[in-house]
Amino acid sequence: MDGSKCxxxxxxxxxxxxxxxxxxxxxxxxxxxxxxxxxxxxxxxYVKNRNRLRFKRNDVVDEVCDVGEITA
Numbered sequence: 001m002d003g004s005k006c007x008x009x010x011x012x013x014x015x016x017x018x019x020x021x022x023x024x025x026x027x028x029x030x031x032x033x034x035x036x037x038x039x040x041x042x043x044x045x046y047v048k049n050r051n052r053l054r055f056k057r058n059d060v061v062d063e064v065c066d067v068g069e070i071t072a
Contacts, residue, residue, distance in 0.1 A: 033040040
């Protein structure tokens with residue numbers, strides 16, 4: 001099979017050959033990590049910062065309490 005072709009498998013349709021799409025021609029290609037490594041999603045950084053409290057300069061905290069361990 002030619003490198004510019006692929007086999008498409010869609011529900012309700014028999015598999016067929018199709019031309020591959022060149023992602024570098026898409027208007028939002030610069031947002032991908034293939035274009036620039038700074039666009040990579042860092043899952044470890046996301047999980048680490050997910051549960052951190054974020055306060056803004058004018059936030060007022062009235063009361064803080066510990067509800068203990070939550071089990072599911």
